[in-house]
Amino acid sequence: MSALSTLFLASCLVWMSGAQTAFKRVAEENVTLPCHHRLGLLEPRSLDIEWLLHDSKANQKVVITYSGGNVYNEVNEGQKGRVSFTSNFLAGDASLQIVSLQPSDAGQYTCKVKNAGQYEWHHITLTVLEKPSKPKCWVEGELSEGKELSLQCNSASGTAPILYQWQRISDEEGKMEHLPPTARVNFSNPGQVLMKNLTQMATGLYQCTAYNEAGQENCFVQVTVQYARSIGMVAGAVCGVLVGLSLVFLIVWLTIRRKEKKRYEEEEAPNEIREDAEAPKARLVKPSSSSSGSRSSRSGSSSTRSTANSASRSQRTLSTEATPHITPSRYSRVETEGREIDPKKVNHATLVKMGATPVMLPAQSRAFQTV
Structure with missing residues (x-):
């Protein structure tokens, strides 16, 4: 290789090493981080490629490597099975592909290529955006x-x-x-x-x-x-209904009580025990001297009749002890509205209207008075 070509290659390597790119991707998407080099033409057997990650905690992790003719893509446990080289990395394209991005994939990536004592490197910043969760x-x-x-x-x-x-x-x-x-x-x-x-x-x-x-x-x-007013109206309506029902119940109860009291008074009025009026006294007629003979002749029969009458009157008096008797006034005959009334025909109600005094007499005393 001529000196001119070597100088051109070195200048390209210096320019490429200074290039830096930033990427933003949303989680669960895929991304390809570029890394192009020219060192594969020098010594293909000694070519060495390595991708490194500096995460937000300044930790450095190996993502994927190619060394000694083998690819190692399961170095990082968090990215196992999700990283790979995109194409023919031996020909000069060592780009890194990451699928199903996760927030932990964010950070600064460095691509290092070494061959025959020469180096190339690229710095790429990857930002993984996470959509807000369901609020x-x-x-x-x-x-x-x-x-x-x-x-x-x-x-x-x-x-x-x-x-x-x-x-x-x-x-x-x-x-x-x-x-x-x-x-x-x-x-x-x-x-x-x-x-x-x-x-x-x-x-x-x-x-x-x-x-x-x-x-x-x-x-x-x-x-x-x-509605605040509707709540007050409902409460007022409920109270009004309760008060109305209470009044109706009170009126019905008072009416029933009044009727019961009136019926009780009507039933008790006829059952009141009234004092018997004084029975009329029997008038004794003094017999004349002319009838002394007949009196003596009838004494036997009269005494027998008197005894029978006394017994019958005593029996009637005992059966009518509870029956009220009203004694008429001092006169044996009472004048009412200009006409005479026989005391025997005067009933109980008429005597009461005329002011007669009810007197209760024992049955025994009445019997003796009428003998």
Whole structure:
């Protein structure tokens, strides 16, 4: 090889060694990190290629190597089975391919090529972006008019910075709307929206979007503001119904009690024990001297009849002890409205109206008075 060609090759190696490239990829995607060299033409048998990784913790790991005619691609446990050379690395293309990128693949990669005492190297920075995880949405506070609440949204993982955006979804065709005028975003916590002095305008479906360079994810929450006045009206209506039922029950109970009391008085009035009135005294007629003979002749029969009459009257008196008797006034005959009334024909009610005094007489005394 001439000196001119050697000098040209050396200058190219110096230019290539100073080249550095940065890549950004999203997790789960594939990437190819370039590494081109010219040392394969010198001594193919002595060619040596090595890829190294300096991760975020400044740890150096071997990714893949070619040495002594063999390829070793299972050196790094975390990248085993996911790394390989893209094409004919002996001809000058030692690019590295990584499939199904993971956040741990991020870092600075160095490609080193050595052959016949000559070196080439390339530095490539790989950034692996992770999309925000599915965020969680919830509501904190009281869903009533005049109260306040906060809408919360949080994504557990993803490449920082993760940004949040709240929107309200319209009922018509699912269009996005701005937040109500009373809503304010908490800048110290972008995933939180504060809503004060709630009104019915705040009712609706809200969407939170968590996003970064890698992508975005959404979550939804329903807000339903309750009528404060409707709650008071319902409570008042319930109280009114209870009071009305109580009044109706009280009226019915009083009516039933009054009827029972009246029926009890009507049933007790006829059962009252009244004192018997004084029975009329029997008038004894003194017999004349002319009838002394007949009296003596009838004494036997009269005494027998008197004895029988006394026994019958005693029996009647015993059977009618509980029957009230009313004694008429001092006169044997009573005048009522200009006509005479026979005491024997005067009934109980008439005597009461005329002011007769009821007197209860024992049966034995009545019997002796009528003898």
